[in-house]
Amino acid sequence: MSEIFILCIPLMPLLAFVVNGLFGRWTREVGGWIAFGAMLISAVISLILFVSALLGSADLVLPVTPPPLWDWISVGDLSISVGLHFDQLTAVMCFVITFVGSLVFLYSIGYMHGDPGFARFFTYLSLFAFAMLILVLADSLPLLFVGWEGVGLCSYLLIGYYMDAPGAADAGKKAFIVNRVGDFGFLLAMFLIYKYTGTLQISEISSTAIETFQYGGAAITVITLLMFLGCTGKSAQIPLFIWLPDAMAGPTPVSALIHAATMVTAGIYLVVRTSLLFALAPATMTTMAVIGALTAFVAGTIALTQRDIKKVLAYSTVSQLGYMFLACGVGAFSMGIFHVMTHAFFKGCLFLGAGAVIHSIGGVQDLFQMGGLRKHIKTTWLTFGIACLAIAGFPLTAGFFSKDEILFKTFVDAPVLRIGAFDLNVNILYIIGVITAFMTAIYSFRAFFLCFHGESRLPSDVRSHVHPPGATMKIPLVVLAIGSLFIGFLNVPHGIAQTFGMGDSGAVFERYLGVVTEPAAAVIASHRTEHEAEVEVASADSGHAAAHDEHVFEEHAAEAPQESHQETGDVAALATAAAAEHGAENGSAEEHGSAGEHHSVALELGLAGFSIVLALVGIATAAFLFLGRWPDASSRLGDSPWVSPLRQFSERAWWWDDAYNTVFAGGTWMVGVVAVWFDRYLIDGVLHGVARTARGGAAIIRSLQMGQVQAYAMIMLIGANILLLVILIW
């Protein structure tokens, strides 16, 4: 029975797509309701399935795999069928996609009201939902890739939706092409996986992976790095994150659904779906963690100085995606997905709120032209504020639970980074994560205060015409805000749960998703403890450098006088013992648990407290900078480049710029500038360099095309002679 329901989930948006695509000319505004209705049905089904999966209902035995629909590609021993696979991970993703999706659809009915391309918009949106659901439901990599490219295509179509907007078409194209670079990695990884395992069914890959690939071997490292390249494209990580901020040219509901809640998380989904492969490649895991942390940090600094409210949110999304990859990189796959879920709620709410703001003030997106909107749009103010609290990690909101847990896992499990010969013993990833968390609080509340508080800096003609959003726009905001407040309780960390008398009822989500991530976690755990023990041994036996090879390790284990109790060779026992010893030596953490099962409550509480303090300080900083009354700074107007277009506004608008120049003159501001510079000149520069080379080549090729027959014949003859020479000489 559940199989039919599962088939219905992607089928409903497809139906809406077909109806709107074929009859869009006649359905018009009704088309939006059709699309919403279809999405709502999917959402209800997904919600029921998710909840029953979460509660472990006996009626639902996961994973559910409906019989394959048909054979898609079958050549020789390669046989790919179109089949779906529904397990705990899929249930979460389906729930997020359909739930947030239906809210965004509802919101769009109000937002897009009166737009000439109304039906077209909902056609694309339904197609997107379908492709995204295929992506998460696919049971084979090629089918997943179909969804993967499908969402990219829809994203491209929707970014370029406003034909008249300057740069919309370019932004769309940029997004598509950058994503193609990522797809290249994904495709190549797929070919290699097929080459090594002989199958492309995800379940079969996972079941054969451990026998096929050697832990840390070159093959698996290359495969996972290529897959990760695909993920950096889709999920906007360094070095391919440049498309996402530009993608904000699309309509705001699109930004909320595609560029915040769902599509950009496809990369994390892929990593978690193939987590076993990643677990087998420690080098990739480290790369992923480092890239994730760096992206989180860089995007966070850029978000601090952006003026466009959607750009702030876009960079914030990039930053939060970085957290998710950081989580995956340190082996906390379920926490990555949990952050996907909470992020979908609060970032969706932020984007929709920003959309409501933009909608109500007639298209203004510049934060410096807003201010004081609290009085006009109360609901939006409230929901936006709640979402800001969530993203900043205010205690007991969704963001607090997910981000704090990621930071905790990073603190405990972060890989030791090696630079050259020596290890970085400082947990640099955790430090970066914490700094980013602090910045998150600042930039989100900066946007919040600039937008809703203080004096109104709106143009006078707009100020009198602020129209609050309608019911279709308010309901999604409220629902998402409620979600942002409470969804975090799905995964109360153990320590907190125990402290507050909830016993073992904490970490519900982690246990729920554990079924999917278990194999990967097991691999990581066994090898991590092995490695730690090995390091111990190596340090004990000071004559030897750190040994990597298992055999070497065993020799050392036998030799080392302190480790005499490990002669059994049982890796597990060895691991635990070594871990315990390691923990004791460190002193700071009493038990350095491998799978994070028995960590210290005190440590967890301490870190949580630290996070809370950081969030509060961040909010306070934002309030101090952007909420307070500052002396008139008109004398310092002079040199800022954006003065002239803002001249018609009141003098008070200027000291935001001043604040920047004084407060951020030092570190952060510089970092932000450097990051923007990096983005603009280095990344774009590389791209442009490639483009220039290509254009140069094209010019040469075109100059060969002189139009004269004999020139062509000459080239042919030369070619023929070279061909003959090559063949005859070789």
Next chain:
Amino acid sequence: MEHLIPYIAIGMILVFAAGFAVVNSLLGTLIGPTKDNPAKRLAYESGMVPTGEANVRIPIKFYMVGLLFLIFDIETIFLLAWAVVFKGNQIDFASGNVGFTQTQFQHYGFFAMAVFIGVLMLAEIYAWKKGGFEWS
């Protein structure tokens, strides 16, 4: 070397022809008087004064006819090859190596050539209807 015997005659003719031409022109230049005058340099020494350029443009009509001639002419090469084997006299029908009789072979040959000629006829009709044979 005996394969070359048939070619000896050809070789002799070649040598003889070349020798004849060379000897005669040599004789002419050696024996004849060499008095040069402008009239001798004209294209025609018959007294007609040439007019216009040497590169006379041949009207397109000539090309058209030439083309049609070329194409239809070349098809006779197939007729020739066909005619040589048409009767089937070279084939040993009695040996049992072939799955047909001489009559069948001839009928088949006739039919095949009829198709060939028929298609050629159509082409000719086409050229005719399109005015390819009209001189104007």
Next chain:
Amino acid sequence: MEPNSITLINSHDLALVAPAIVLGVSALIVLLVDLFSMKLGRSVLPLLTLGGLGLALIVHVTTGYRGAEFEIAFDGCLRFDRMTYIAQIVILSLTLFLTLVSPLYLIRRRIPRGEYYVLIMFAALAMMVLSASNELLTLFINLELLSFCLYILTGIEQGNLRSTEAAFKYFTIGSYAAAFLLFGMTMVYGATGATHFDEIRVILASGSLGGALGGNSLFLAGGFALMLVGFGFKLTLAPFHMYAPDVYAGAPTPVAGLIATGSKVAAVTAFFAIFELMIAWGDLPAGVYYALYGVVVLSIIFGNLGALVQPNIKRLLAYSGVSHSGYFMIPLLAVMTSPELMDKAELAVTYYLLAYGVMTVLAFGVATTLGPEGERDIDRYAGLARRSPVLAAAMALALLSMTGVPITVGFVGKFRLFAVAVDAGLYPLAIFALLASVASAYYYLRVVVKMYMEEPPAEAEPIPLEGSNALALLAGVVCIFLFAVLPALVV
């Protein structure tokens, strides 16, 4: 040949070439109708052509190849296998498609319709037989028949200098390349003493070349090289592709479509037979592999770079065809390194024949339907989505398929081509081809962006769509999806 196996003609052979006979007869009928009928008859011509092509297709599907490994006809001159069978269906369908979209174009451009349809059918006939050729002479004659039809079709437009120039270029370069091909055949004949592929294959496999030139294997290798040059022309492989952009740009659009698709499909099939000969030869010089490798890489580079900044849509499609030809050859390289992949490579190439044919012909079909506007600069496509959503959608789909976006035939096709390369361990080539196809998104998307995200020119009006054109385009669109979702329908 065994004794008793000599027969004059039999129903088995005739059944296999029945579609070609149907095509030939209907071409002659069209010719006569055009000659002897007055005004009334002219409008019947397309219908007659469609009827002939349709009948040939029906005959082909019903009486043709019956799923055996292969069938031989006419004393081994023709060989029908799975690849030929599908290539012939593709050829007939492509011709049918182009016939459907061209009537209005012909009237607008004042192209003599009788000759046009007759030549189109003869070209289709030549392609059909070419793709089944199993003997050097048969291959050469049909290649030349095909070329002649296309030469005339290219220059069929009266008083259009571009068309005439294109025909001139096509004719001279084509004949030049044909001479190379023929000279290559000479060497192969001289080395092996046979013209039937089946015989040649046996001789090559035996290791002792029996011919007058058999003493020195360089002649055979050189022969294959020169044949590669000749086919390089037909397949627009770099550096033998130079004529393609000019010819496509000058030729009437449906003719350019036929040159780009049908003739390439037939030539790939024929070349595959030659290729099977090559790899049957145990002492094949390694140079052949490197030469082919170089040609493939060069084609992909030239095709993609040439298309990068190309303002003319037909030239863009020509360059894109060059890179696709490069992709076509990738499985052949894979087979050369690991012969056990032969079956897979054949399937991949066969599928790509269909994929390439469908998506390219669809693009040309849209350009034909647009008429004079469709064959110039890409700028003319600005805002096409507003003027004619159907045309824009079809064009966008064709281009996205060429880019290799999933659920289009282009994706499945490239996927299978590259999978063979990876299977054979040709990682650098696979990576290079993948990168190139990633980069190709840039110039294909340029057109899509123009159509969907820019305003149409001020004076532009909505474009009416003829019934037959709409039907053909719809069929093309359906094919792009259908064969991507259910590739099992093909192979």
Next chain:
Amino acid sequence: MELLFQGNLVLSAIIFAIGAFGFLWKRNAIGIFLCIELMLNACALAFLTLSQAMGRPEGVAVFIFIISVAAAEAGIGLALFIKIFNEKETIDADSLSMLRD
């Protein structure tokens, strides 16, 4: 015979080369076309020679077809040149370079 065989092949190769290079140098369309004919006929000669040398009949058949193909090619070529001349008043190959990048 051996001498004749090798000589003929060398001759055909030379003729082919003359055609192939002549194609590049000739400016007049008819000249270009003649070079193509040279190349084709070189092939025909080689086929005949090989056929004789090996005592196999295929070469002769190929020869006949090459002749007729060459004739057909001549037909098309000349018709095309007439068309070019009618439209352009010249058949200089260099003047036909309107289609280019």
